[in-house]
Amino acid sequence: MSRRTNRTPVGGTSAGRSEAFELEEQNDRQLDGLSAKVAALHSVSINIHDEVNVQNRLLDSSTETFSRFGGMFDRTRQQLTRTLATANKRFLCYLTLALVVGLFGLYYIGKIVISRLFSADDAALGH
Numbered sequence: 001m002s003r004r005t006n007r008t009p010v011g012g013t014s015a016g017r018s019e020a021f022e023l024e025e026q027n028d029r030q031l032d033g034l035s036a037k038v039a040a041l042h043s044v045s046i047n048i049h050d051e052v053n054v055q056n057r058l059l060d061s062s063t064e065t066f067s068r069f070g071g072m073f074d075r076t077r078q079q080l081t082r083t084l085a086t087a088n089k090r091f092l093c094y095l096t097l098a099l100v101v102g103l104f105g106l107y108y109i110g111k112i113v114i115s116r117l118f119s120a121d122d123a124a125l126g127h
Contacts (some may be wrong), residue, residue, distance in 0.1 A: 084092060
């Protein structure tokens with residue numbers, strides 16, 4: 001900002017010049033305050049712009065990840081459909097049942113082991 005260096009008005013009384021000088025000083029202070037606020041708004045708008053760009057990149061990455069997952073899911077579904085169409089269906093039912101029972105068995109065994117470990121830790125600590 002350029003400011004006038006000569007603040008004394010041409011002509012007029014000494015009191016008029018003093019009042020004009022005071023008004024000019026007041027305007028300069030208000031301009032300085034306004035300039036600081038504009039700089040702060042500029043900084044905030046730049047930060048918002050940067051954050052929006054980061055969020056857009058994150059959304060693009062998420063969209064790409066979900067698209068890849070959808071493609072893998074479709075391929076798996078197609079392979080399962082082909083397998084079910086060509087394989088012995090009774091064998092696949094028994095295999096699926098065995099897998100489900102096995103997973104539940106592992107879950108309960110893990111649950112028992114973990115509960116015993118925590119109870120042993122509590123006993124060792126004196127709780």
